[in-house]
Amino acid sequence: VQTYASLLRVLIRNKSFAEAVKIRTLMVKSCQIEEDARFVLIVLREMNCGDIRFSIDLRCYNMLLMSLARFMMIDDMKSVYREMLKDNVSPNIYTFNTMINAFCKLGNVREAEVYLSMILQAGLKPDEHTFTSFILGHCRRKDVDSATKVFITMPQRGCQRNVVSYNNLMHGLCEAGRVDEAERLILQMKDDNCSPNVRSYTILIDALCGLGRRLEALSLFKEMKKEGCEPNVHTYTVLIDGTCKDGMLDEAK
RNA sequence: GCUACAACA
Numbered sequence: 001v002q003t004y005a006s007l008l009r010v011l012i013r014n015k016s017f018a019e020a021v022k023i024r025t026l027m028v029k030s031c032q033i034e035e036d037a038r039f040v041l042i043v044l045r046e047m048n049c050g051d052i053r054f055s056i057d058l059r060c061y062n063m064l065l066m067s068l069a070r071f072m073m074i075d076d077m078k079s080v081y082r083e084m085l086k087d088n089v090s091p092n093i094y095t096f097n098t099m100i101n102a103f104c105k106l107g108n109v110r111e112a113e114v115y116l117s118m119i120l121q122a123g124l125k126p127d128e129h130t131f132t133s134f135i136l137g138h139c140r141r142k143d144v145d146s147a148t149k150v151f152i153t154m155p156q157r158g159c160q161r162n163v164v165s166y167n168n169l170m171h172g173l174c175e176a177g178r179v180d181e182a183e184r185l186i187l188q189m190k191d192d193n194c195s196p197n198v199r200s201y202t203i204l205i206d207a208l209c210g211l212g213r214r215l216e217a218l219s220l221f222k223e224m225k226k227e228g229c230e231p232n233v234h235t236y237t238v239l240i241d242g243t244c245k246d247g248m249l250d251e252a253k
Numbered sequence: 254g255c256u257a258c259a260a261c262a
Contacts, residue, residue: 025255065256092255100256104257128257129256199258199259200258205260206260233260236260238260240261
């Protein structure tokens with residue numbers, strides 16, 4: 001990250017702006033830890049107003065917000081959002097969705113709703129990412145019923161549900177102990193132009209194991225492979241974890 | 254085209 005920053009300064013001094021944009025993108029995206037994100041934030045801010053002016057465009061603001069979101073730096077996100085308005089850069093649906101998703105991750109649906117109303121004020125249309133984040137947010141607050149409501153209204157509002165919408169709701173249902181409803185959803189997905197992915201199966205397998213329904217978990221595991229869905233580390237972890245807990249070591253292999 | 258989801262610890 002530091003290297004990108006130095007390189008960036010050189011490029012700007014040489015007025016190689018096309019190259020600079022590329023490096024800036026790499027810099028913002030390469031943040032591995034919170035400290036990197038903080039550093040990038042400082043660098044971009046000083047470039048945005050410094051004498052060697054290299055202003056932040058919409059795309060860069062969005063990527064910056066995403067990097068901050070990765071480390072749950074919600075306060076910094078709020079300030080960056082305010083700064084972009086001051087800078088006369090109009091947020092687009094990506095910007096709003098990034099903000100909404102961050103709040104929803106924290107279960108702060110109230111604040112997410114503020115940004116939803118801003119989408120409408122801006123004359124934009126909330127999309128499947130927007131609603132899918134709200135499903136997540138409600139589930140994080142253990143309010144599966146509100147999540148279900150959002151899920152139901154999506155098609156009514158012209159949004160196709162996608163795998164993640166399903167996964168989020170299934171996860172919420174599982175955490176509420178409503179695994180049977182989640183199992184119904186994974187079947188329903190197929191009639192809704194969605195195919196379950198590794199995560200869909202892993203969520204269900206995990207829940208079944210947690211309830212001690214290991215045989216069902218194992219048959220789901222077989223089914224996913226039959227469907228051509230490759231299990232990954234997470235799948236094996238929940239499966240091994242769940243089956244070993246009760247001494248079924250042989251199935252675990 | 255720059256955005257979202259799962260396990261253990």
